[in-house]
Amino acid sequence: MPIIDTHVHLGAWPTPVTGLDVAECERLMKQFGIARSCVASTEAAMGDLAAGNQALAEAIEGHPTLLGYCAINPNLLDLSAEELARHLRRPNFVGAKLQAAYGCRPLDSPPARELVKRSLRYDKPILVEPRTREEFDALNRLAADFPTAKFVIAAMAAACWEEAVGLAVARTNVIFQCGGAHAARDAVKYAMDEIGPHRVIWGSDAPLAHPVYALGMVRDAELDAGMKDRLLQANAGRVFGIRL
Amino acid sequence: MNQPLADANTLFGFWPSRRADLSLSALKQVLEQNQVTFACTLSTVGIFYDFVEGNRRTLQACADNPSLLPVGTVDPRRHFGCAAEIAGARARGLRMFSLFPETQGWSLGVSCFREVAEALSREGLPLMVECSAPGAATEVLRAAEGLDLPVILSGADHGNLAEAMAVMRRRPRTYLETHALASAGGLEAVATEIGPDRLIFGSRSPLHYFSSAYLRLKYAGLDSQASAAARGGNLAALLGVGDANH
Numbered sequence: 401m402p403i404i405d406t407h408v409h410l411g412a413w414p415t416p417v418t419g420l421d422v423a424e425c426e427r428l429m430k431q432f433g434i435a436r437s438c439v440a441s442t443e444a445a446m447g448d449l450a451a452g453n454q455a456l457a458e459a460i461e462g463h464p465t466l467l468g469y470c471a472i473n474p475n476l477l478d479l480s481a482e483e484l485a486r487h488l489r490r491p492n493f494v495g496a497k498l499q500a501a502y503g504c505r506p507l508d509s510p511p512a513r514e515l516v517k518r519s520l521r522y523d524k525p526i527l528v529e530p531r532t533r534e535e536f537d538a539l540n541r542l543a544a545d546f547p548t549a550k551f552v553i554a555a556m557a558a559a560c561w562e563e564a565v566g567l568a569v570a571r572t573n574v575i576f577q578c579g580g581a582h583a584a585r586d587a588v589k590y591a592m593d594e595i596g597p598h599r600v601i602w603g604s605d606a607p608l609a610h611p612v613y614a615l616g617m618v619r620d621a622e623l624d625a626g627m628k629d630r631l632l633q634a635n636a637g638r639v640f641g642i643r644l
Numbered sequence: 645m646n647q648p649l650a651d652a653n654t655l656f657g658f659w660p661s662r663r664a665d666l667s668l669s670a671l672k673q674v675l676e677q678n679q680v681t682f683a684c685t686l687s688t689v690g691i692f693y694d695f696v697e698g699n700r701r702t703l704q705a706c707a708d709n710p711s712l713l714p715v716g717t718v719d720p721r722r723h724f725g726c727a728a729e730i731a732g733a734r735a736r737g738l739r740m741f742s743l744f745p746e747t748q749g750w751s752l753g754v755s756c757f758r759e760v761a762e763a764l765s766r767e768g769l770p771l772m773v774e775c776s777a778p779g780a781a782t783e784v785l786r787a788a789e790g791l792d793l794p795v796i797l798s799g800a801d802h803g804n805l806a807e808a809m810a811v812m813r814r815r816p817r818t819y820l821e822t823h824a825l826a827s828a829g830g831l832e833a834v835a836t837e838i839g840p841d842r843l844i845f846g847s848r849s850p851l852h853y854f855s856s857a858y859l860r861l862k863y864a865g866l867d868s869q870a871s872a873a874a875r876g877g878n879l880a881a882l883l884g885v886g887d888a889n890h
Contacts, residue, residue, distance in 0.1 A: 415802040416809070418829025428828075431863075581801055581826035583856035585849070586664035607828035608802060612863045614826075616855030 401629055402435030402644050404636040405611065407527070407554055407577060407603025410456060411442030417607050422459050422466065425606075429465060432611045435633075435644050436465055438603070440497045440527070444471035453483050460492060467642065468493040469527060472519075474500060474511035481518050488522040494640040495525040495552070500535070507538035508545075516546050525550040525575065525639055529557070536563050543571040550639060555580025555605040561587045568595045575639055578631065579614035580605040588621035588631070597627055601636040647868075648681045649858075650876030652772065652821050653742075653798060653846030654712075656705065657688030657698075666850050668705055674849045675711065678858060681876060682711045682885065684740060690717040691744050696729060703737055713883065715772070716741045719748055720756035730763040739883050742772040745780070746799070752783035765793040770882055772796040776824060778804045781811040785818075794819065794882055796844055802827040805834075812838045819878065821846035823857045831864045840870030844879050 412419040419442065420428075429437055439460065444452025453470055460466040470487035472480035487493045496519050500507045507528060519526060528551050530536050536557075543551055552575045557564035559582055568576040568591075576595055578588050579602055591600050604614040618628060636642060654675070656668040666688065675683050687705065690698020699716045706714040716738040718726040730741065741764055745752050752773070764771050771788075775781045776799035788795055798821040800808040805825070812818045812834075820838075823846045825831045834843055847857040861874060880886060 413802070415827075416805045416830055416833045417802045417827045418832075420828070581824070583823075583826070583853040584662070584664070585851060585853050586662060590663065609826040610828045610860055610863070612859040613856045616857070616859045617853045619855040619859070620853040 401433070401633060403433055403602070403632045404640075404642055404644075405429070405434045405437040405604050405606070406552070406601050406636045406640065407579060408437045408439045408606045409442045409445075409608070410439045410459060411452070413442060413607070414446075420607050422463055426463070426465065428606065428611055432615060434611065436467060436642055438467045438469060438494055438640065440469035440471055445497070445499050449473055449476055449479060450483060453487055457487060457490065457493070464492070466492075467640070469495050469497040471497045471499055472515050474498070474505040474509055474515055477511040477514060480515050484515070484519055484522065488519065488524055493524070494642065495527055497527045500528065507535055508542045513542065513545070516542060516549055520546070520549060525552050527552045527554050529554045530564070531557060531560055533563070536560070536567055539574070540567055540571065543567070543574050547573055549573060550575060552577050552601070552639070555603065555609070556582060556587055556591075558582040561591070565591050565594050568599060572599070575599045575601055577601050577603045578617060579603045579609065581609040581613065583613070583617055585620065588617050589623065592623060592627055592631065597630050598635055600631055601639060602632050647872045648876050649679060650845065650879045651675065651680050651683040651847050651849065652796065652844045652879050653823055653848045654683045654685040655688050655848070655851060656685060657701075658692070659688060659851060660692060662851065664851060670850045672709065674854050678854055680711070682713055684713045684715045684879070684883075686715040686717055686742060691747060695719050695722075696725065699729065699738065706737070713739045713885070715739065717743065718760060720754060720760055721748060721750050723756045726756070726760050727763045730760070730767050730769070734767055734769055738769065740770045740772060744774050746774040746776060752780055752787060758787045761788050761791055761793055765791040770794040770796060772798050772821060774799045775808065776800060776804065778807065780804070781808045785811045785815055788815070793817070796821050798846065799824045801825060802830055805830050809834060809838055812842055818842070819844045819882070822861055822874070823848040823852060826856070826860065831860060835864070835866055835870055835874070840866060840873045841878055843874035844882070845875050
């Protein structure tokens with residue numbers, strides 16, 4: 401079964417992590433049976449927003465297995481709005497990545513709300529990374545106020561995965577992404593059971609988590625073949641409009 | 645033929661904030677499914693409730709299951725009774741001690757931790773300690789200074805891996821347990837920069853998914869000798885069990 405990885409970073413890291421470029425990303429995809437990867441720029445997240453997004457767009461051009469996230473930062477409202485307009489029109493950009501924490505703005509701050517509002521016309525999901533009670537509360541309000549937007553909670557929200565599951569249960573426009581570096585043994589099956597089998601997707605968070613580390617969670621999750629298919633491919637295909 | 649596999653970091657019992665089945669039978673099932681030759685384990689009663697009772701349950705479980713090696717624990721927050729629990733622990737059958745400062749909420753900078761380290765050094769037992777927070781590995785380095793004590797750092801990932809490697813470079817008898825080494829390149833960096841003889845496979849099963857840690861090591865691209873060392877050879881040598889075939 402070809403896999404869709406909904407969370408990958410291209411670029412350098414400030415820690416001892418092997419940053420991925422297109423070639424290394426494609427090598428890992430081939431090795432582990434990943435047909436499509438949704439990739440975001442680390443430079444856009446941690447450095448120059450526009451330069452990072454542009455470099456990502458150029459890097460994935462001509463690589464149909466790679467699909468882009470447009471990074472946006474509520475601290476840079478006007479620029480982020482321009483970035484949305486520039487990149488989310490591209491057919492190979494499948495969503496936005498809201499960098500609320502790096503921007504030191506709450507997820508439901510006025511500029512973050514404005515960016516969500518402006519993203520609605522593109523009808524593409526927004527990847528978010530809540531990690532605290534305040535951020536979950538903010539995402540809850542955001543999801544309630546923008547019911548037609550789709551929010552993907554990245555990497556199970558790490559150690560806060562139970563809060564993330566609870567929010568996805570409460571809000572039907574919130575999607576839970578399994579994967580990342582927090583391999584809590586009860587998380588994946590619990591998420592599928594509680595949220596239901598259609599709003600849980602898989603994303604490695606590579607290179608912070610090696611794809612095989614995140615695939616190990618699915619291997620051990622005691623899911624039947626149909627559930628694994630939904631988790632690893634079908635749900636992401638529907639959420640992001642990816643056809644294999 | 646698969647190389648023998650040993651798991652340095654398993655547990656059984658309960659975890660107050662989690663629903664996962666951490667029973668002894670669940671642990672044994674994970675180990676059997678994955679053909680683990682031997683595993684170090686402890687009762688979580690010793691982490692959350694009473695380390696004397698926890699160590700008793702650990703020894704009892706391991707007596708009934710020869711592929712499980714008993715790991716002791718103490719809680720420096722109690723302080724009184726820690727040294728007494730460590731004295732004679734080897735004779736009682738405990739093979740190592742594991743400490744949980746992050747789970748229990750105490751600082752590695754407290755002098756009680758140094759006293760535990762000294763007691764373990766006198767007893768000739770290795771120490772494994774949670775080290776996922778920035779600064780934790782450096783605190784361990786300070787607390788174990790001058791002691792003849794093998795130390796296994798557990799829980800390091802990309803965020804503090806550079807610090808853990810710096811500590812390992814300065815202190816030769818320091819090892820890194822692998823369950824949290826999720827990132828691309830992290831495990832390989834330790835093998836290349838520090839040496840594969842300092843890597844010790846651990847899964848933290850059944851609290852964590854076994855396959856995440858296992859597959860990460862399997863696909864790390866280590867050569868056969870390095871892989872065998874990380875999969876169990878280093879742990880076997882450290883615990884004096886001969887080899888990973890136990």
